[in-house]
Amino acid sequence: MKFVEALKALQFKRESKFVLSGDEPFLKAQFVSAARKFHPGMTYFPFYRDSEDEAISTIGSASLFDGDRLVVLYGADRMDKAAIVEALGEFTDGIAIVVLTEDADGRTKAISNLISSGTQVECNRMRSYGDDYPRWIVAMATNAGYELRDNSESLVFSLIGPSMYALYNEMQKLFVYKGESKIILPDDVRRVVSHRFSNSAYDILDNILKRDTAATLRAFTSYSREHDSYIELSAFLGSYFEKLYRMAALRESGMPPDSIGDVVDIPKFLIRTKYLPKVALLGRAWIADCMARVVELDAGLRLHRVKRPYVERFLMTVSAPV
Secondary structure, X not given: OOHHHHHHHHHOOOOOEEEEEOOOHHHHHHHHHHHHHHOOOOEEEEEOHHHHHHHHHHHHOOOOOOXXXXXXXXXXXXXXXXXXXXXXXXXXOEEEEEXXXXXXXXXXXHHHHHHHOOEEEEOOOOOOOOOHXXXXXXXXXXXXXXXXXXXXXXXXXXXXXXXXXXXXXXXXXXXXXXXXXXXXXXXXXXXXXXXOOOOOHHHHHHHHHOOOHHHXXXXXXXXXXXXXXXXXXXXXXXXXXXXXXXXXXXXXXXOOHHHHHHHHOOOHHHHHHHHHHHHHHHOHHHHHHHHXXXXXXXXXXXXXXXXXXXXXXXXXXXXXXX
């Protein structure tokens, strides 16, 4: 079940058992917070890995208190999963929320059974290279009664980056700063929002396409502060070079930009204003060469023990001016 749909099911008690999966901890925390807000009369029982026995006992037994219970199991995939599934089958007096860790592997039978014990709620990170985060920022402001103008949401994202916790906290600062004045402009963002963004894989790609080697390496240095594995970067670059190659082929076939955006799943305004001009300038042969080099990079990352210099050499090659 999608996150927003699950919130409605939670609010109106259409479901009583939820399993929060995915890699975005902010959404999981928001779901639990919403449960407490929607049902303030329920007795709240949070359990963690070190209280596994108590958690299973509490879920599997009738409440000693009057009224319903809100039971939350944090990191349930690291507990006795079979016992939790059995206990959840006996739980009838309230709402139970099972919170899986980010790296829970749904392919294993034990975790698949745990997920099947309730309504699965998808709590996944958004794409950092599209317009998902700016749209979420706009929605947050709208729900709070504010209006972002002159592309202020993109400025917020450029300063903060893809951290929903940080974005939420900085937007709350903006709301307090603006008070009764409901219009948020770029100058307001610059005065209030703290710059804390380390470069993403998208920034590395952007500088490669500009053929700016120095900027590409600076972005990679920033990226490396929070990433010690480069397999994800390799996968991202491979995926995006493939998209660029498809854009080039579709452009040559005469397909209009908006239709190309639908095919490659990139926002249409980015297709028109950024990527198609780059594709026309760089050419399909250069993109194909980069695709081949990414394949070599991915293979090399799995063989080389010292990985960072290997990635840097790759970036210097693909970003070198013609």
